[in-house]
Amino acid sequence: MSSRPEPPQRPSVRVTVAQLQVSDDHTANRQVVEDAFRTAARARADLLVLPEYASGFDPRGVGVEHAEPLDGPFVAMLRARAAATGVAVLAGTTLPADGDDPRAVNAVVGVDAAGDVVGVYRKVHLYDAFGQHESERLAPGPADAAPLVMDVGGLRFGVLTCYDLRFPESARRLVDAGAQVLVVPAAWAAGELKAVHWRTLAIARAIENTAAVVAVGQAGRAVTGRSLVVAPDGVVGLEMDTEPQVRTVDVDGAALLRVREQNPSLANRRYAVVPVV
Incomplete structure (x- = not known):
């Protein structure tokens, strides 16, 4: 874990959004x-965000065959x-499950600009919906685990993954x-109304939390793509559209503070989020 002091907040934090097409070839994916790192560096980005399963993906389902440990080649490269x-960088990957569990874990790894791993989020909500059964291949992360929140440029970036977007309490806990x-x-799996849900939910999470949202999807077969960045208003x-692409945006911290002053909904709420364990 990094012990470096938090940097002062700058007017904006530059984020590179990498909507990648990921295959089952881990070497090619690296x-x-x-x-994408080279593109981010040329843009002078502070943070690169990669999609879920950036280390290896199979649209039929990802399991233990794609799992690499935290000291494996993917995270070492990051x-x-x-x-x-x-x-x-914040990057989706797949880790081995703990103990004797034969499944894998869907995870997001946070690495700071010095190359230190600052945290790992293990996906809590598994995609057992729309005819899919992710829990057959993946073990859920503990609902009461500490949230992954990473400081970059004085802004705090909190992490959730894919299906978590449908659960507003996950965002509120962050x-x-x-x-x-x-x-x-x-x-995000492709299908009827899926792109509509993806966009609508990302905007809703921004508005209800007066938080910016950086939603980065995979491109390619059986997934939606359509990454978007939403302001807190x-x-x-x-x-983006459905094709692979890498784009860079500035997230305005001052604008975020103005939105929270104008719309103090976080201060006005009357319910807390408590993990179900």
């Missing part, structure tokens, strides 16, 4: 991610490229932990 470029920007790496500032 090359694609390295290319750490090396972050240290070399000075760009922090905001309670200090998150000002909600980051959602995803491989619900205005969509960046929206």
Whole structure:
């Protein structure tokens, strides 16, 4: 864990959104991610956000065959490229489950600009919906685990993953932990109304939490793509189509504070979020 002091907040934090097409070839995927780091570094980004399952993906389902430990080649590459470029990263990956559990874990790893792993979020809500049964291949993360909130440029980025977007209490728990920007790496399944749900839910999470939302989807077969960045007032500032692409945006911390002053809904609420364990 990094012990470096939190940097002063700058007027904005530059975020590179990498809507990647991911295959089951882990070596090839690492090359694609390295290319995204180079793009982020050229743009002088502070943070690179990769989609869910950026280390390896199969649209038929991801399981233990794609799992790598935290000291494996994918996270080692993230750490090396972050240290070399000075760009922090939030990246979806797949880890082995603990103990004798034969399943894997859907996770997001946070690495700071010095190359240190600052935290890991293990996906709580598994996609047992719309005919899918993710829990057959993946073990859920503990609902009462500490939220992953990472400081970048004085803004606090909180992490949830894909299906978590449908559960507003997940986002609210991150905001309670200090998150000002909600980051959602995803491989959002394609299908009827799925793109509508993805966009609507991302905007809703922004408005109800007066938080910016950086929702980064995979591109390719059986997934939706359509990454978007939403301001805390619900205005969509960046929206992609279904093709692989890498774009960079500035997240305005001062504007976020103004929205929270004008709309103090967080201060006005009367219910707390309590994990069900």
